Amino acid sequence: KNEVEQSPQNLTAQEGEFITINCSYSVGISALHWLQQHPGGGIVSLFMLSSGKKKHGRLIATINIQEKHSSLHITASHPRDSAVYICAVRSGGGADGLTFGKGTHLIIQP
């Protein structure tokens, strides 16, 4: 079973700061997802990665397959970025269900 560890668990920052959230996993994967969950509860898929780096607006996600590690970066953070960010992995070997990290609770203060 894959174990997914996220850090930090909680993060409070000021508007405009550069944010980094980390995710480590224990065994080989076929894909890694970064998800965003707002206080209302809905989940939005931000990125799906199997290698390298992806960018969407102010969000950047990177993955290092050899080190079994991924990071989510937010540039020029804004209060509307306040949410829980969840890392999830799909194991290799054809298993399709995701294993989730416990999430990082991010608060951006104005």
Add this chain to the structure above:
Amino acid sequence: DSGVTQTPKHLITATGQRVTLRCSPRSGDLSVYWYQQSLDQGLQFLIQYYNGEERAKGNILERFSAQQFPDLHSELNLSSLELGDSALYFCASSLQTGVSPLHFGNGTRLTVT
């Protein structure tokens, strides 16, 4: 809007009862996944269907069952409900199985009293 529709949004029921949660996937998506999010366990994968067939099973209890119909909508049936089944239940869909992006519904919040 993800295009994935879940009904109902909220459900309150008593222990021992049975409920059915419904999910309509995004148009064109063949794969449907069910997830449970509780305060103590976080998000957990329950089960996946692909084009009407069960594809993968996760931490789904024997009291729970699911199916995907020919029109690709899916239902999750929860029976003999216990207080610990209170959770948010999410459905997600993807075009195919494997490494297609996931699209999540807004969830059904189940409260068992």
